[in-house]
Amino acid sequence: MSQKITKKQLNNWLEDVKPLVNQGKIASYIPALERQDPNDLAVSISYVNGDTVSCGVTKKTFTLQSVSKVISLALALMDHGEEYVFSKVGMEPTGDPFYSIAKLETSNPSKPLNPMINAGALAVTDMIKGKDVSERVERLLNFFRNLTGDSSIHYNTEVATSEFDTAFLNRSLSYFMKQTNIIKGDVEELLEVYCKQCAIEVTIEQLSTLGAVLANNGKEPRTGRELIPEHFARICKTFMVTCGMYDASGSFAIEVGIPAKSGVSGAILGSVKGFGGIGVYGPNLNEKGNSVVGLKLLKRISDQTQLSIF
Structure with a gap:
């Protein structure tokens, strides 16, 4: 294991990146996210x-947004197994934006390229069991x-409603996949589940705890109790490497080199x-949809502790 980082070191690195808070923009296409304060910065290592x-x-607390895709994938794998999940969702990265519909139209068979883009995440959430x-x-x-x-983890009702009311692109993706039999359930019900999933709220320590479970091969760090089967935890981390930072995943792998998943709330989950x-x-995002401060902070942490897996 790499050296432990002290609170003083972490605080110094956070102070170093604070001048970047005014770079980028808060996600405005989800109205409830627009009110986030760009000065709210946090970092945690578990x-x-x-x-x-x-x-x-x-x-x-802040909403997970696309970070939740990693965890919903783990649950879908636990519900159905690897063969079924990947009969409906591919395993390949994409250079297209996370909201793109283009590959659904040109790929044969017509299934999402991976579970980290919106189309793939919708297909995965459709697999979550429940009556x-x-x-x-x-x-x-x-x-x-x-x-x-x-046990207090819940979703932000205002954000979930805001996302549902403005989910025009995700509706389009879902109806397209309904036509091609990737999605089995009712589209409006799927969107309600998906929007509430994306609106799940966590603190920064809860976010890093999710990463620690994955880093510990799916086991709870303190007790060693298995929460996610090891093989499924490995699959999730692999997708974080290849697809986790939208269409900037390749450059992130070179510059930072740790499995990570970002969300448009400004959250990024890393796991080593x-x-x-x-x-x-850090709520302000660059043009790819990744936190400006978060990227710089993760690069600093990776460089200082030699965490790159490559």
């Missing part, structure tokens, strides 16, 4: 032995509660096997 160090706005929307959302919430060790989970949060 080690595989259970220790945690955090700095910044550590008590503030209705409430049961499926509750299963997702309970999975997150189990992984973080916090044998080391732990890293959570960063």
